[in-house]
Amino acid sequence: xxxxxxxxxxxxxxxxxxxxxxxxxxxxxxxxxxxxxxxxxxxxxxxxxxxxxxxxxxxxxxxxxxxxxxxxxxxxxxxxxxxxxxxxxxxxxxxxxxxxxxxxxxxxxxxxxxxxxxxxxxxxxxxxxxxxxxxxxxxxxxxxxxxxxxxxxxxxxxxxxxxxxxxxxxxxxxxxxxxxxxxxxxxxxxxxxxxxxxxxxxxxxxxxxxxxxxxxxxxxxxxxxxxxxxxxxxxxxxxxxxxxxxxxxxxxxxxxxxxxxxxxxxxxxxxxxxxxxxxxxxxxxxxxxxxxxxxxxxxxxxxxxxxxxxxxxxxxxxxxxxxxxxxxxxxxxxxxxxxxxxxxxxxxxxxxxxxxxxxxxxxxxxxxxxxxxxxxxxxxxxxxxxxxxxxxxxxxxxxxxxxxxxxxxxxxxxxxxxxxxxxxxxxxxxxxxxxxxxxxxxxxxxxxxxxxxxxxxxxxxxxx
Amino acid sequence: xxxxxxxxxxxxxxxxxxxxxxxxxxxxxxxxxxxxxxxxxxxxxxxxxxxxxxxxxxxxxxxxxxxxxxxxxxxxxxxxxxxxxxxxxxxxxxxxxxxxxxxxxxxxxxxxxxxxxxxxxxxxxxxxxxxx
Numbered sequence: 001x002x003x004x005x006x007x008x009x010x011x012x013x014x015x016x017x018x019x020x021x022x023x024x025x026x027x028x029x030x031x032x033x034x035x036x037x038x039x040x041x042x043x044x045x046x047x048x049x050x051x052x053x054x055x056x057x058x059x060x061x062x063x064x065x066x067x068x069x070x071x072x073x074x075x076x077x078x079x080x081x082x083x084x085x086x087x088x089x090x091x092x093x094x095x096x097x098x099x100x101x102x103x104x105x106x107x108x109x110x111x112x113x114x115x116x117x118x119x120x121x122x123x124x125x126x127x128x129x130x131x132x133x134x135x136x137x138x139x140x141x142x143x144x145x146x147x148x149x150x151x152x153x154x155x156x157x158x159x160x161x162x163x164x165x166x167x168x169x170x171x172x173x174x175x176x177x178x179x180x181x182x183x184x185x186x187x188x189x190x191x192x193x194x195x196x197x198x199x200x201x202x203x204x205x206x207x208x209x210x211x212x213x214x215x216x217x218x219x220x221x222x223x224x225x226x227x228x229x230x231x232x233x234x235x236x237x238x239x240x241x242x243x244x245x246x247x248x249x250x251x252x253x254x255x256x257x258x259x260x261x262x263x264x265x266x267x268x269x270x271x272x273x274x275x276x277x278x279x280x281x282x283x284x285x286x287x288x289x290x291x292x293x294x295x296x297x298x299x300x301x302x303x304x305x306x307x308x309x310x311x312x313x314x315x316x317x318x319x320x321x322x323x324x325x326x327x328x329x330x331x332x333x334x335x336x337x338x339x340x341x342x343x344x345x346x347x348x349x350x351x352x353x354x355x356x357x358x359x360x361x362x363x364x365x366x367x368x369x370x371x372x373x374x375x376x377x378x379x380x381x382x383x384x385x386x387x388x389x390x391x392x393x394x395x396x397x398x399x400x401x402x403x404x405x406x407x408x409x410x411x412x413x414x415x416x417x418x419x420x421x422x423x424x425x426x427x428x429x430x431x432x433x434x435x436x437x438x439x440x441x442x443x444x445x446x447x448x449x450x451x452x453x454x455x456x457x458x459x460x461x462x463x464x
Numbered sequence: 465x466x467x468x469x470x471x472x473x474x475x476x477x478x479x480x481x482x483x484x485x486x487x488x489x490x491x492x493x494x495x496x497x498x499x500x501x502x503x504x505x506x507x508x509x510x511x512x513x514x515x516x517x518x519x520x521x522x523x524x525x526x527x528x529x530x531x532x533x534x535x536x537x538x539x540x541x542x543x544x545x546x547x548x549x550x551x552x553x554x555x556x557x558x559x560x561x562x563x564x565x566x567x568x569x570x571x572x573x574x575x576x577x578x579x580x581x582x583x584x585x586x587x588x589x590x591x592x593x594x595x596x
Contacts, residue, residue: 243551243577248480250578255483258581259490283578 029089031138032099036084039077039106046070046113053117061170062116069113076105099138103147107131111154118172119162120188128155132196136203144207148200152193159185236293243286250279281415288419291350292402292426299347299430303454305340306348308373308380315353316371319360327366330356334373341380342454347427352382354420355447359386361413367444380453385446388412391439399437400425408441424449469592472513473497474504474531475549480579484517487581488588501531508541515592518571520550536570545591546571549579 050066080102089095107128114122128151135147161167163185253275257264264272316330323330352371359369367387374381389408391399398404403418410416424447428435432452439445471488473481476499485495496511498504508516516535520528528548535541548571572591575584 244477247551247578248477248483251480251581252483254578255487255581259486279578 025089025092025095028092028095028099028138029084032080032095032102033084035099035102035134036077036081039073039080043070043074043077046073050117057172061172065116066113069109069116073106073109076102076109096139100143103131103135104150107147107151107154111158114155115158115162115167116170119169120159120185121172125155125192128192128196129199132199133203136200136207140211141204141208144200144204145197148196152196155192156189159189232293235289239286239290239293243283243290246279246282246286250276250283253279281417284415285417285419288417288423291423292419299344301344301346303342304345306343306345307338307340308343308348308375309334309338311345311349312352312356312371312373315349315356318353319357323360323369326360326363328360328363328369329367330360330369330371332371332373334371335375338375341375343451344431347431348451351424351427351449352384354424355382355384355449358420359384359388359445361416362386362409362445363388375453378453380451382449382451383446385444387444390441390443390445391437392441396437396439400435468494469515470494470496470511470513471515471517471588472504472508472511473517474499474501474507474528475517475519476500477519480519480549480577484579484584487584491585491588493588501527504531505534505538505541508535508544509538512540513544515588516544516546517575518546518548520548532570545593547573547575547587547591549575549577551577 047067047070050061050063050070053061054063080098083098110127110131114125117124131151132144132148135144139147158167162169163180163182253272257269257272257276260269260272312332312334316332319330356369356371359371363369363386369387370383370385372383372385374383389406389412391406392408395404395406399406399421402422405416405418425435428449428451434450436448436450437445438448469492471493473484473495475481475484475497478499481497481499485497488495496507496513498507504516504518507513518528518531520526528550532546532548535544535546573587575587
């Protein structure tokens with residue numbers, strides 16, 4: 001969970017959004033585009049209903065005017081769609097104003113449509129409710145009620161206007177006397193008001209609650225990012241402060257061994273060699289910690305064309321002695337016709353080196369390591385398999401946690417730092433890739449790293 | 465056979481200075497030291513050592529580089545080989561690559577800490593001028 005959040009926040013997209021609204025300009029725009037689609041549906045619905053009604057209903061509806069309303073709605077919607085395509089979403093306020101104006105126009109056209117098709121006789125008056133629901137998805141409390149009141153005003157004005165003869169009334173059904181009785185009209189209007197206001201109230205309450213949750217999530221996320229940064233800063237500090245004394249101590253031990261030469265008593269030599277081993281391990285760990293804290297810095301370095309075949313061959317070559325001592329063979333399956341890929345050489349090297357060196361270290365004697373690289377047009381896929389101790393299912397998530405080492409790994413080698421896989425995972429994610437692990441205890445492990453191939457800055461360098 | 469050869473260590477880590485001194489004296493070199501860039505420059509001009517071991521990071525992050533540039537800019541010291549001791553390449557993301565950046569770095573070789581005595585001696589031998 002934590003890790004997911006870290007990757008999300010690398011570009012800080014969530015943090016830039018104002019917490020006072022529950023959408024950003026861009027996400028509101030996506031909603032608007034969805035509304036455009038719904039509105040095309042409404043246009044089609046009005047046209048279809050008008051045509052069907054003009055055939056089936058006994059009363060004569062003003063078909064031409066109704067189709068005219070549909071045409072106006074279609075024209076407006078076309079304008080909205082074009083605007084959405086042409087003008088990128090910038091400010092939330094501007095987008096919100098647009099959606100309010102669009103909604104007011106929708107309500108007005110709905111009212112005209114109802115007026116032309118029976119007014120209070122038309123059960124489609126509940127379409128107003130849909131607008132209130134949509135408003136509560138988008139706005140804060142006051143604005144939801146604003147939409148509800150606008151709907152109430154428009155519909156009531158229409159009904160009153162028709163009743164008092166200020167507006168024409170078109171019968172939906174053959175002049176039914178019931179719908180012209182004041183008690184019926186008042187009852188319908190009252191229930192209409194009640195339903196709309198109640199819907200607005202519920203919508204506002206639910207969304208207020210949702211926003212509170214969302215604000216809290218954003219705050220938690222901020223805290224997580226801050227905690228992660230504090231951890232990295234701490235690692236960086238420790239690395240920086242410890243490397244120098246440890247390196248000096250290492251040099252001292254080496255110098256004592258070197259200068260003492262053959263004159264050193266056996267026991268003393270043995271102790272110094274042990275000290276050398278422990279200090280080497282400490283330095284490896286410090287280096288790993290330094291790598292771990294450095295990914296972000298490395299990523300800011302420019303992309304370079306990298307010959308992965310050469311890089312992998314060099315890493316495998318470097319591990320050759322260590323593998324040969326234990327009879328382990330390393331097989332490479334690399335693309336024959338290798339175009340250079342654009343990448344961060346430092347980070348790619350750390351990813352590959354850590355995986356291959358783990359595959360050797362935790363292999364069985366006489367085992368086999370397979371390093372496979374596949375280049376796809378948009379991705380590169382690196383697979384490193386071994387025949388070693390494997391990783392139990394319950395450990396498969398934890399091996400990517402800092403300093404975690406499985407029981408079997410600790411038993412097998414005291415050289416690991418518990419930072420190799422966390423580095424691999426962190427770098428992979430920083431490069432926008434994913435890592436997968438397949439393993440069974442005692443039957444080896446396969447790590448698959450999939451990285452996106454950055455597009456070359458110029459056409460030079462890559463030919464695919 | 466190396467008795468005439470003098471090596472100057474410019475490093476503010478007194479322990480490392482003593483360790484290197486022991487290693488190099490054991491090989492028969494004469495070792496002098498300076499514990500700051502400023503004093504290192506002064507000593508280099510006065511004593512004209514045969515080779516300089518220079519720590520990349522003393523007070524400031526790039527103090528070693530500044531010293532190297534000044535040594536190279538001074539007629540008296542410009543030909544003295546410089547081995548630069550560094551913990552930077554792996555550590556702080558300072559971002560230089562000895563292989564790539566050699567052109568504009570005025571030093572002859574980088575030596576990563578921790579300093580291995582054998583490697584140090586080899587490199588000193590390699591870079592010392594053949595005639596004193």
